[in-house]
Structures are given as structure tokens and as C-alpha cells.
Amino acid sequence: MTDTPATKPGQTEVWITGIGLATSLGEGLDANWAALSEKRINVDEKGFAPYIVHPLMPVSFDAQIPKKGDQRQMEAWQRIGTYAAGLALDSAGIKGNKDILSKIDMVVAAGGGERDLNVDTGVLTAEAKGANAPGFLNERLMSDLRPTLFLAQLSNLLAGNIAIVHGLGGTSRTFMGEEVAGADAARIALSRIASGESDIALVGGSHNGERKDLLVLYEFGDFNLKDKFAPVWARKDHPGFALGSAGAFLVLESRAHAEARGAKPFAKLSSVVADLARRKQSGDMTATLEKLWAKLPKREGKGAIITGATGAEPATSEERGFLKSHADLPVRSTGTMFGHTMETQFPLGIALAALSISRGALFPPNDSTGTEIEMQGAPTQIVVVGAGHWRGEGMALVEAVG
Amino acid sequence: MTAPRDKLGRPVVVVTGMGIMTSLGAGKADNWAKLVAGESGIRTITRFPVDGLKTTMAGTVDFVSVDPFSSTGLSERMAELVTQEALEQAGIGAKADFPGPLFLAVAPVEVEWPQRRELGRAVGKPDFNYDDLLRISGGGKYSAYHHRFMFGSVAAHLAETFGTKGSPISLSTACASGATSIQLGVEAIRRGETDAALCVATDGTVNPEALVRFSLLSALSTQNDPPQAASRPFSKNRDGFVMAEGAGALVLESYEAATARGAKILGVIAGCGELTDSFHRTRSSPDGKPIIGCMNKTLADAGMTPDQIDHINAHGTATPENDKMEFNTTSAVFGELAQKIPVTSNKSMVGHTISAAGAVEAIFSLLTLEHQRIPPTINYDNPDPTILFNVVGNTARDARVTAVMSNSFGFGGQNASLILTREPA
Numbered sequence: 103m104t105d106t107p108a109t110k111p112g113q114t115e116v117w118i119t120g121i122g123l124a125t126s127l128g129e130g131l132d133a134n135w136a137a138l139s140e141k142r143i144n145v146d147e148k149g150f151a152p153y154i155v156h157p158l159m160p161v162s163f164d165a166q167i168p169k170k171g172d173q174r175q176m177e178a179w180q181r182i183g184t185y186a187a188g189l190a191l192d193s194a195g196i197k198g199n200k201d202i203l204s205k206i207d208m209v210v211a212a213g214g215g216e217r218d219l220n221v222d223t224g225v226l227t228a229e230a231k232g233a234n235a236p237g238f239l240n241e242r243l244m245s246d247l248r249p250t251l252f253l254a255q256l257s258n259l260l261a262g263n264i265a266i267v268h269g270l271g272g273t274s275r276t277f278m279g280e281e282v283a284g285a286d287a288a289r290i291a292l293s294r295i296a297s298g299e300s301d302i303a304l305v306g307g308s309h310n311g312e313r314k315d316l317l318v319l320y321e322f323g324d325f326n327l328k329d330k331f332a333p334v335w336a337r338k339d340h341p342g343f344a345l346g347s348a349g350a351f352l353v354l355e356s357r358a359h360a361e362a363r364g365a366k367p368f369a370k371l372s373s374v375v376a377d378l379a380r381r382k383q384s385g386d387m388t389a390t391l392e393k394l395w396a397k398l399p400k401r402e403g404k405g406a407i408i409t410g411a412t413g414a415e416p417a418t419s420e421e422r423g424f425l426k427s428h429a430d431l432p433v434r435s436t437g438t439m440f441g442h443t444m445e446t447q448f449p450l451g452i453a454l455a456a457l458s459i460s461r462g463a464l465f466p467p468n469d470s471t472g473t474e475i476e477m478q479g480a481p482t483q484i485v486v487v488g489a490g491h492w493r494g495e496g497m498a499l500v501e502a503v504g
Numbered sequence: 505m506t507a508p509r510d511k512l513g514r515p516v517v518v519v520t521g522m523g524i525m526t527s528l529g530a531g532k533a534d535n536w537a538k539l540v541a542g543e544s545g546i547r548t549i550t551r552f553p554v555d556g557l558k559t560t561m562a563g564t565v566d567f568v569s570v571d572p573f574s575s576t577g578l579s580e581r582m583a584e585l586v587t588q589e590a591l592e593q594a595g596i597g598a599k600a601d602f603p604g605p606l607f608l609a610v611a612p613v614e615v616e617w618p619q620r621r622e623l624g625r626a627v628g629k630p631d632f633n634y635d636d637l638l639r640i641s642g643g644g645k646y647s648a649y650h651h652r653f654m655f656g657s658v659a660a661h662l663a664e665t666f667g668t669k670g671s672p673i674s675l676s677t678a679c680a681s682g683a684t685s686i687q688l689g690v691e692a693i694r695r696g697e698t699d700a701a702l703c704v705a706t707d708g709t710v711n712p713e714a715l716v717r718f719s720l721l722s723a724l725s726t727q728n729d730p731p732q733a734a735s736r737p738f739s740k741n742r743d744g745f746v747m748a749e750g751a752g753a754l755v756l757e758s759y760e761a762a763t764a765r766g767a768k769i770l771g772v773i774a775g776c777g778e779l780t781d782s783f784h785r786t787r788s789s790p791d792g793k794p795i796i797g798c799m800n801k802t803l804a805d806a807g808m809t810p811d812q813i814d815h816i817n818a819h820g821t822a823t824p825e826n827d828k829m830e831f832n833t834t835s836a837v838f839g840e841l842a843q844k845i846p847v848t849s850n851k852s853m854v855g856h857t858i859s860a861a862g863a864v865e866a867i868f869s870l871l872t873l874e875h876q877r878i879p880p881t882i883n884y885d886n887p888d889p890t891i892l893f894n895v896v897g898n899t900a901r902d903a904r905v906t907a908v909m910s911n912s913f914g915f916g917g918q919n920a921s922l923i924l925t926r927e928p929a
Contacts, residue, residue: 103604108688118505153638173846175785192901208780212676213851214612214613214614214655217614219634222620222634222840223632223633223634223637226620226621226623226624226627226632226637227624227630227632229621229624229625229626229633230624230627230630230631232634233584236553236554236555237553237554237555237556237557238556239617239712240554240555240556240557240712240716241555241556243712243713243716244558244716244719244720247713247716247717249718249720249721250721250785251717252717252718252720252721253785253786253915255612255614255723256612256676256678256915256916257612257655258676258677258678258914258915258916258918259785259915259916261780261916262915262917263785264916265780265782265916266783266784266785266917269782270780271779271780271781271782271794272779272780273778273779273780274677274778274780274916274917274918275675275677275684275688275778276675276676276677277674277675278610278612278613278655278656278675278676279655279656279659279673279674280654280655280656281653281801282656282671283538283656283673283674285671286673288809289671290673290688291699292594293695294691299691299694314634314635314638315615316713317638317641318615318623318634318637318638318641319649319650319653320644320645320650321638321641322642322646322649322650322653323647323650324640324642324643324644325650326642356759376670376671377670377671378660378664378670378671378672380664396646410518420716420909428515434513437569447597449633463893490656491656492650492651492656493654493656493657493660494656494660494671495671496671
């Protein structure tokens, strides 16, 4: 009922005409593709030990965020996202195009910004040493918090910074809610374009995985991967996700709008569906994934699956159950290669699906368990799967433009 | 009421259920009675110590209990209560089986100080760093905090409780969030994806750090005494907004579906519009063009002209910049009518309910249409001579109201407007 239907007669085809990636594997499409092809993974097992993270491959933020003042107003997650958004606009050939940027619709999937760890530990240790005046916390926060830190933490200020830095003047919506927020962002942008409410949209998210405050949050639920890196499918007895840093943005555009300006598509985004499994009993999530699979348009081409499976349990086992019934299709895990980038994982999956289709090959498997198998030839239909570590399931179909 | 489709051929979207909670109280009846009586819900904060704070008052919702307390928990509980009220009025679907999606405006979620302090105490030594906190966070002792502090947790809870369909969307467009949740619902119905949508907005984030954050941005009023007089929209001596808590829920349906099941129609969402301002993180573009564009888009979306709007429910935060900007931009759109159309700001009484404000004020606008009575802007004793709005000052005013524009503007360049009418245009 809330799903984006496949393109119906009278509904416009939606193309992916721009992709921007800044990840732990590198910046831009070529660097990411090269690392994927060479099965190179960038993990840091020491900096946050015993926790494992996929750190951002350093980029020169000046290239997309020329004003230092703008950079200073952002925390890392916003800088990564604003940077990747700029790459996507470049890739679509609309960077600086005022006519288009003044009407582009933005749907961003975001979490929140990093805390000032020194302020937090300063308050807590002072309290541990006996500071207990009623206004102690208030006074410390009033004096220690950087006045503009709030703006670097607010979820919708990723979109705000993208608008300011790149001059976007259309609409701006920010969706929250961890992994599935990325699927919902794509779902809503796609339905708006397909129905003619919008011509062009910038969709994506960004995540800074190198954050101890986030590790604390996920450690509450014992979700962090510890001690040693292993591919997502090989974590069954040692479950968890390794947080990753990444920004992934897409430019989605109606076919007519793209053709009118002579833009070439990477692929088309045919459908995005999402749901909320109750996850009360074993098998609930598997059943929801099957239900979403059945809602996607018919697939008769050369197919593959790119999943954002996290490595956390029981979600990953539930997803493995779903994948077993589609074992004829090659599977690739973005979690293995990029770490878990939360809200960004689904847009990243769409980006890699579009890239694989446009480059005429699926990137190679990187897995010791046999879940990922080799693929010969060019994929024409790739299903992107994104099931949250706790809640939320999404699926998309990316296809070659016929 | 006649046409099931609007001038642009889209399904007309109507409201068939509403629920509301603010610092004035719970429910439509209580809120409306106090609102038209000009009562203020702003009071000195008692939830936590206010020593050392510049602003010591807020529009807190203290009559709802949440245990263990967290701002996100309060947001969730308020959202649940207003949704119950809206569903009872709409009489739609079955228990725990709402026939459409959920769009939830909710404040960004984060681990809060009570939980952080609990962790700090659990380390058990006076000198420690973040790694020590991290080391004791696992093992299942705090697993409830993982769920509580997921951004999607409030929406997941509401979706499971009320049986909404599909993936619930949690959204933030800062102070425009409530309006955006309604806009998403309207769009889904207009696209024909669903016959009904549940749009909820909630904000329970009056906590020390939230107050400090807005204080450090010099956004809050510091006229603490008496607290009821702190929020002064359109007044010369306004000095900032007053943080507040609240929630609103609206059941939206296509006109066709609502009439087919014999539902009582409470009003029409005739138009929605939004436009981003890329000028600055917290300030509007000095020329006001994005806000002007937002209002014009909304009029166009409703297929209406400025002379058809006979009341404006202003964003009216009482910050020096907002109110002036709102008058200038409204004048650009409405011309001389901007000085004639009655304008009010509910925030004078309930404060600024931030993520909830757009929905709370849409509901007050619909109640205004129902009662043909405009709630006052209280504390309007010293009008700003440069803001020439026809402010409904201090006492409620009976008026013929057929169409209301409700505006919301937020940090991050978020602008959103709604036009609400009694009947389809």
C-alpha cells in the first residue's frame, strides 16, 4: 500500500544519472570500483580496539566544500555527506547549474551528529568526583558546548549544508530511522518523480563510523563486531557489524528530463519497496523479505542481489534464509566491503547496482562461506536488499535502461 | 461538498480525525477552551534543576508520566495518546489495524543525560575516559537503551500499536517537521497509493541540553518572570521563542473514501508547499525569496489566490528575526491584504513545540475553521510598529473563516506552508 509501484503506463521512467561516493575504499566511482574488483577492504582493527571500523579514505574536502567556514560548521558526518553530494551533482553534470539546482528535490537519510566526547567525559568524571550541585550539568554545558555544535548534530542539517554549499533551492526532506530510512528516502523520491510531482531529486545519506558515542549506542545491544574482521557471511558464531564511514548520493531523474538535457543514465530505478516486520518470532523477517521480493516487478533478465546485510544477529540469519530460496542469483555484501554505514547502506547499494550495470559486470565475491558466487556476463537487473539490524526492511530493483 | 477531485484532478484530501496535546492539556476540547480563553501553558521548569540556565521556563507537558523518563519516551507516549484520540474520532479501520501508512515528525533521537550518567556511575572510578564507558556498555545490561535511542523506535512502536501499513517514515525538517508529515500524507493519497494516512508529530525534548543548545544560539526568550508573559509574538519587546512540548495527530483520507464510509469531514488539506533556503544554517535569506516562494507554491498547489485566504496561523515564534521576516514575506505575497487578514500565533500560549508545531498548529487552524473563532496572540501589549499584521491581540475574535494558511519555518532553510479549508474548493 505504501510501496512504489513499478512504472505503470503513464508513469515516467526514473533514471539514475548521477552517483557520488566517498567511502572507506576511496573517493569517486573509479577508486571504489577498483577496490571492489581487487577485493581490497579498508578496516581499522586497532584505533577503536576491540571494535573494528571501516575508516573513511581521506579526501580533500576543499574540492567540494571550498569555504573553510562551511567545513568548520560541520562535523565529519556532514562533511562526508556534503562532499559525496557534490560528487553526485558533478557526476550528473548539474553542478553549478542554477536552473536545475533551484528546483531539485532533496531526500536525505540521516542520523545525528557526533557528540563532544571531552565535554561528556568532563561532566561525568567531575560528577564521579563529587560535583553534585543542582545546576552543575547546566553550567558545564553552557560553558563547554561549542555554540554551533548543535547545528552539526541536527539530522536535517546534512540537507541544510548540502543546500548551502551546493546552492540547492528546491525542497528538502530528511528521513531518520537507521537503515530503512535510506530505502524510504529512495522510495519517496522515486514515487514523486514517477508520478510527475518532481523531475529530479538528490537522494542519499552519510555516516561517520569512527565515533565512540555510536559504538556505545550499538554496544548497548551488543551489535558491534569485535576483535577480528571477517566477511559478513562468516560472522555467524561471532556476530556483529563493523561501523563504516561513507557518503553515498544519487541523482534520480525522469527520463524526459534527462533526455532533454542530454544526460546519460547509469541505470534505471524501477521500484523501491519497504516494510516493518514485527520480528517477534523466528522467520518473521524472512517472510517480510519474501513479501517485498514478490512486490518487485517481474525479472527475466540477468540478475544479482546486492545486500546491506549487517552481520548482526538474528537479522543476518533471517536474511540468509531468504537468500537460500534465491540461491541461483549471485549475492554481494556491501557490509563486508564497506562496513555498516547505517542510513547510507541502502543508497550505497543502489549506487553499486547502477555502477555494476553501467560497467557491464558485477564486482567479484569476497566470501569464504559460499554465499557469494562468481557471476559471468553483464547483469541487467540487480535487486538491492536492506534489512535493518533491529527494524525495517527495504528492497529496490535497479535495471539496465532498455 | 461536491468534487472528490481538486482543480488539478487529484484526489481531495480531507481530515477525519485529530488528536492534540500541549502544555495547555490533553485533547481538543481542553486545548481549544484554554486557547480561546487566552491561557498560557508556559511555566517555570520543575522537571530538572534550572540553576545556571538563562532560560528557566518552557511549555512542558508534565501531566503525562513516563517511566523510566526520557525525552524520546515522552515523545512516544504523547504521540500514542494523540493518535488514540484521532483514531477514536475518525472511527477508521479496526483496533490496531489502520488502513494506511504512518508519517511521523519526531525530534532527532540521542542518548540522554540520565542514561549517560547512569553509565558514568557504573564505571565505578573517579577518573575514566570514553573507552571505559564503552567497555561497560555491552553484555545486555543496557539493551533497552539501544531500542529506546534508535531514531526509528518511536515510529516502530506506533506502527506496531496502531497497525499502520508498510514502512513508517520518521522525518525531521526541524521546526517545519509537523507540516512535512502532513505533506507526505497528502502526497501519498494524491498519488493514489493509499486512501488513508496517519500523520503524527511529537516533541518532548525540554531537557537541559536542548535548552542550552538553543540558548547558545541566542534563540530563546529570557523573560523568565512571569513565565506566562515570555512568548511575545509580533511585540516590540519580543526576545526569542519559548521551548515547548506537545503532539498532534491527523487522520487524512481521500474525500471519496471518507464519504464512502460516512465519516465526518473535519476539514480539507487544500494545499501544501515547501521551499529550501540555502542562505544560512539558522537565518533566512534577507530577501525572503524562499519563504515567499513557499507561500506562493502553496497557494498554487491549492489553486487559490491570496484574496481567498481569510486567516493566517503564523509561524510567529517571537524571535526578533522571524516575526519581522514573516511580515515582510507575507506582505510580498499578499500585498495590502497582509495588513487586513487576521493573523495569530498559537506559540504565544503553547510555546514552540518544535517538531510538533506544524501539526499542532494545523489542528488549531482546523478548530478555528470549525468554531469560526480565531484564538488570540497573548502578551500583545506593545506591538512592533514595523509589523503591521492585523494581529488578533489578547482576546479571541469571532470571524468568518473559510481558508487558513499555516506557516512553518525551520533551521536548515526549511520552509513549509499548508492551506486548510472547511470544504473542498
